[in-house]
Amino acid sequence: MKLYVDTADVDRIRDVAALGVVDGVTTNPSIVAEAGVGYREAVESVADTVDGPVFAQTIAADVDGMVREGRAYQAWADEVVVKLPATREGFAALARLRADGVPAGTTVVFSAEQAVLAAKNDASFVAPYVGRLDDAGADGVGAVERICRIYDAQGFETDVLAASVRNTTQALALYEAGVDAVTMSPDVLEAHVGHPKTAEGMAGFEAAWGDRGSPIGE
Template identity: 25%
Template sequence: MEFLLDTLNLEAIRRWSEILPLAGVTSNPTIIKKEGKIDVFKRIKEVRDIIGKDSSLHVQVVAQDYEGILKDAAEIRKQAGDTIFIKVPVTTAGLRAIKTLKKEGSKVTATAIYTVFQGLLAIEAGADYLAPYYNRMENLNIDSAAVIRQLSQAIEQQRAASKILAASFKNVGQINQAFSSGAHAVTAGPDIFEAGFAMPSIQKAVDDFTADWQAVYGKNHL
């Protein structure tokens, strides 16, 4: 299992990189918008400094046409290095670009996946990661878990190198379901990870243990 953080907020990345077994950081134009009009590639370099060279970093193209996607990808590689994962939406132009980028040796995350068909094509195109949008699919009455299961089965049957990086979550339950359906990785915002530790029973159990120890030994440490 891989846990990635879906944000470019430096404070959040610093905090959660110290807590989580963090496998990487993902971003997209909407994530960037939340940070204001930042110097994007300066921010990417700052993120890399925090998470280290062994964690994956995913940056999305903005252009929608084939030539534009390749130009964006070239700029991303130029500014962020060849270890970056270039996120490309699985459209007709995007799929064509993924094939070209893989031939050039780029690492690619196929994103904006809503259907099994998109995912299967991305696998065949050689995408390193597939990013199905879990909550967005549910909002469209698409069985997100079933989509992930079918893609997972296809990867296993073909012994493909692609991994499923599920994205777009509104709660921890969806993350659990994504993993149980066959996702290899998930990316979620800091608020989702925060919610995962917000259950009052967790803190109560810890407080009870401390109180019991203090009742006997008069201190709150060993």
């Protein structure tokens, strides 16, 4: 399973990458705009900060524009994966890019039907939006589980990359569902680390050891 961090803030990426578990970075137009930089600058900076793929979403609304952007993104860094929307235009652009061997997949996915179209186009990944499905009154984790079952039944090799993951409760349910990848904010990833009982246990060890210093004499 892959863990991606969903941000264009290189300082936050550097912080969470120190945990040793970050497999890559996902971005989108909103995230890049919030960072206050151009998309190329964002992708290049992120690629210089972390090992692994950087996911970059197309901005164009038409098929030809999406294809041009997706191809151009490949020159920005060594491992750029193109994100295309789950729209008629997005699926058409996906078919063309994948036929050329460009790493690309489908994002803003809200249904299993969309996920099937992505997989039939040999998408590198499909990104269902868990939190936003919940916001719409649906079962986000349940939708991802259904996509996973369909992919397993049909032998699709497209990775299921769960997105819009708001908290560790959702993240754990997705891990149990057997997803291929999860992307989350730095805050949600950081929330995996701490536990009150861990802090309590460490305080007890520190109190017991007192001022004896390092056991290796440094």
